[in-house]
Amino acid sequence: AADREATDTATFGLGCFWGPDAQFGTMDGVVRTRVGYAGGSKSNPSYHSLGDHTEVVQVDFDPAVVTYRDLVEVAFEEHNPQAQPPKTQYENVVFAETAAQRDAIGAVLAAAGRTADDVETRIERLSRFYPAEDxxxxxxxxxxxxxxxxxxxxxxxxxxxxxxxxxxxxxxxxxxxxxxxxxxxxxxxASEPTLDGRKAGLGHPALAV
Ligand code: MHO
Incomplete structure (x- = not known):
């Protein structure tokens, strides 16, 4: 495992944060993940008192293994603005902290021939990340x-x-x-699990819709 010092951090709003938490967790170079609330102005948001914040996943990654651009590509490929209720809670947001990160986002969009408006995604700086409930x-x-x-x-x-x-x-x-x-x-x-039983047990990724 990489040292904390060796990682960079990226934060994305991609709808319900359960799915992207799992998806980014399996990516090579992603060291840690956590989910939370960001993008709004309300102090100390919580799941049931979210205010103007959005559900986000935050990943600590080793830039020697995976680039910020790789992560942005996954974010744009996987998100589907139509798959979630149209609420601030589920908006698509890519948080860019540096000029290099904004350039990386621009490069991903240009390669796909799209704009941020086309893909209904906000691009902004992260003012504060509030970890979600355990x-x-x-x-x-x-x-x-x-x-x-x-x-x-x-x-x-x-x-x-x-x-x-x-x-x-x-x-x-x-x-x-x-x-x-x-x-x-x-x-x-000792009971034979049914297909329904398996599905009831774990649900499915929000991003698979
Ligand atoms: N309440 C919805 C979304 C949860 S996500 C953390 C569900 O149960 O699927 O917003």
């Missing part, structure tokens, strides 16, 4: 009790889980391989 962090992983028991046995706190590189990756694997993970967690029950 139960939203690594949301897919939290639904896999088989794995959560292992983290509990290893004495992980909620913050440890949120900031764990291993948990970030596993969160994506649970999402990606949900149909494998749930029956495995049910091995003791």
């Amino acid at each position: 139960y939203h962090q690594k949301y897919r992983l939290r639904s896999a009790s088989f794995f959560m028991s292992a983290f509990e046995e290893a004495s992980y706190s909620d913050e440890d889980l949120r900031e764990s590189p291993f948990a970030a990756t596993l969160n994506g694997y649970v999402d990606e391989f949900a149909e494998l993970a749930v029956p495995r967690a049910r091995v003791d029950s």
Whole structure:
């Protein structure tokens, strides 16, 4: 795992933050992920009192392995403004901190022949990131009790889980391989899992719509 000092940070609003938390977690070079609220002016937003903020995923990445531009490409490829209710909560936002980052966003859009307006995406500076409640962090992983028991046995706190590189990756694997993970967690029950049972257990990525 990379040192904290070795990573850069990127923040994206891509609709409901559960899906992108999992998706970015499996990317090479993404070291840590966390979800939260940003882009608005309300102090101390929470899920049920969000004000003018948007759900965002924040990733710490190793720029020697994956570039900010790579991450922006994934953000633009995956987001679908029509797939979420038209609320500030779910707006598409790419936070750019430097001129180099704004150039990278411009290059991705130019390569696709699109503008930020075409893809209904705000591009702005991050004023402040507020971490979301613990139960939203690594949301897919939290639904896999088989794995959560292992983290509990290893004495992980909620913050440890949120900031764990291993948990970030596993969160994506649970999402990606949900149909494998749930029956495995049910091995003791000796019951044959049905397709419906598997789907009910874990849900699906918000971005897959
Ligand atoms: N309440 C919606 C979206 C959750 S996302 C954290 C759902 O259950 O799918 O906004």
